[in-house]
Amino acid sequence: MRPLRWLPLAPATVLLVLFLAGPIAYCAYIAFTNMQLTGSSSADFVGFENFRRAFSDPKFRNAVWLTLVFTVLSSIVGQNTLGLALAGLMRRASKPVRTLTGALVIAAWVLPEIVAAFLLYAFFRREGTLNAVLDWLHLPSQNWLFTLPILAVSFANVWRGTAFSMLIYSAALSEIPKEITEAAEVDGANGVRKVIHVTLPMIRRSIGTNLMLNTLQTLSVFGLIWAMTRGGPGDRSTTLPVFMYDQAFNKSLIGYGTAVALLLLLVGALFSVVYLRLARAEV
Structure with a gap:
């Protein structure tokens, strides 16, 4: 009778083999x-x-470097830090402010990637919104x-993806018992010390989960860039997904x-292993 216990898992297992493990194995062969x-x-x-060619290709090494820059700026620093800051500020804000802020941030997240990309393209282009504001302020535009493409696409990814971090951290902060924060305040902990030590x-587990999911999502960003x-221009914003597409299809x-x-x-698997080990580490 014991083998029958695994029978309900059979359809899911077959689907995973056909649509996940199978394509991955075929790609490994190709x-x-x-x-x-x-x-x-x-x-x-x-x-x-093919692997020897990749590691000897300066364009591949440039794509690896730009992928790391894009991931660190837009995911590890940008989305993670801004999402935590917004979640903390929204806990102290009034209900109308929380509702408005949450709606604005989540609106960017639910937009289709191509729509968000064209909005940010219109913002950063030479005749775009950013330069119009700078010209109005009599600041150099x-x-x-063209001049800072990797920073522009990193900002775009932060703008679009911060809502995910904000939602995770909002849920995590709501689970912290008030007694612990009140005890820290009684012991004389100020705002910064309370954040660092409490x-x-x-x-920390939510931080590890958020970093892992955000990093994996950022590593696969293609349509936005x-x-x-x-x-x-040239290859100054060519991350690994863009480089891969160019080599395979162009x-x-x-x-x-x-x-x-x-x-x-x-690379994504290595990031995942690091985050999982950090999440399991003792405080």
Whole structure:
């Protein structure tokens, strides 16, 4: 009778194998071939040649660096810090302020990625809103998508994704017993010390979960960057997803592009392992 206990899991297991494990295994196979979109339809096994090509390619190394910059700025620092700050401020704000702030922040989150990208493109472009405000204030303006493209797309990702962090931290802060914060205040802890020694240790698991989910989401951002800069000018905003797309579909190098995708998957797995270990560590 015991094998029958696993019978309800069989449909889910079959679906995971067909639509998750199967495609991943096929992509892993393609990464070790020279498959192309054009030319010969056959794909020859080339071993680790695609991976050797990637690590010797200056454009790949540039994409890795820009991916790390984009992830640190927009996820680890931007969304995480701003989301925690908004959650803390909203706890002390009046109900109308909380409702208005929450609606504005979540509105950016629920927008389709392509819509958010065009809104931020209109904001940062040479004739856009930001420069119009700077000109009105008699401050120097510039073409932000040309001079600081990676910062522009990082800001766009922060603007769009902060609501997720805010919601996680709002739920985590609401679970902190008032007795603990009141005891800290009685002991003379000010606002900064209370945050460092009480609030952050109490929500450390939520911090780890939020960082892991935000980092994985940010590592896979493609549409936002492609719509705003197409990885340019040159390759100054070409992150790994953009580089992978360019190699696989613009240059028809499916095998090479898939190898880059596997390396990106490895980077995401490494971040996940680090966050999970931090979340399980004792305070």
